[in-house]
Amino acid sequence: MNTTPEWTRGLAVEVGGIGVVSHVGAAALRLLATKVGLTSGLSTALRRKGSMPTHDRGQVVTDLAVMIADGGEAISDIATLGDQSELLGPVASMPTAWRILDEVTPARLKKIASARAKTRRHVWTLIKARHGRIPPARIAGGDLGATVVIRLDATLQTVHSEKQHAAPTYKHTFGFHPLSAYGLM
Numbered sequence: 509m510n511t512t513p514e515w516t517r518g519l520a521v522e523v524g525g526i527g528v529v530s531h532v533g534a535a536a537l538r539l540l541a542t543k544v545g546l547t548s549g550l551s552t553a554l555r556r557k558g559s560m561p562t563h564d565r566g567q568v569v570t571d572l573a574v575m576i577a578d579g580g581e582a583i584s585d586i587a588t589l590g591d592q593s594e595l596l597g598p599v600a601s602m603p604t605a606w607r608i609l610d611e612v613t614p615a616r617l618k619k620i621a622s623a624r625a626k627t628r629r630h631v632w633t634l635i636k637a638r639h640g641r642i643p644p645a646r647i648a649g650g651d652l653g654a655t656v657v658i659r660l661d662a663t664l665q666t667v668h669s670e671k672q673h674a675a676p677t678y679k680h681t682f683g684f685h686p687l688s689a690y691g692l693m
Contacts, residue, residue: 531588534578535595541570544631549623554608554616563600568608569620571599583609662687 541547551566575586583605590599600608612620635642644651676682 531578531592532595534574534589534592537577538570538574538596541574544627544634546570546623546627549627550620553619553623554611556611563598563604563608565608565611568600568605572605572609660687 547564547566547570549566550569551564554565554569556565571586571589572583575589578588580586580588584602586599586602586605589596590601593599632642641654642656644653645655645657674682
């Protein structure tokens with residue numbers, strides 16, 4: 509029995525050519541932020557009276573978060589998303605991103621935190637509406653019931669460093685060791 513999904517049959521994976529899209533996971537994350545209302549919440553939190561910006565501030569902040577999730581290390585890496593305009597549409601430039609970040613005051617940070625909390629509550633509500641409760645974490649031969657499992661994971665991101673006193677990682681390279689948390693359901 510062929511277990512390959514029908515829509516994938518006959519497709520080939522290529523590393524080059526016309527119409528090839530890289531960073532497609534970034535598009536999914538960006539769309540998710542929009543779908544659950546995070547982007548619009550950030551837009552409201554960062555809105556300025558009398559300002560009609562070319563780039564929506566909430567979208568720019570969302571794009572910065574997506575850029576980080578996609579492996580970006582500096583604000584200039586937002587250009588990586590901008591290079592995918594056929595997939596993502598318009599993406600702000602690095603100077604625009606800097607200007608928007610410069611506008612973030614302590615009061616706006618509180619509004620951003622409130623927008624994130626509201627979105628988080630909305631997502632949990634959607635999960636409960638679909639499953640009746642937060643789905644249990646599955647383990648061999650069963651599940652953990654009401655226990656919510658948070659999986660911590662880290663991946664080395666190798667980068668070059670010529671900084672004074674820079675020490676190598678345990679793998680004898682230079683880079684970052686970001687820690688991520690994933691809820692298992």
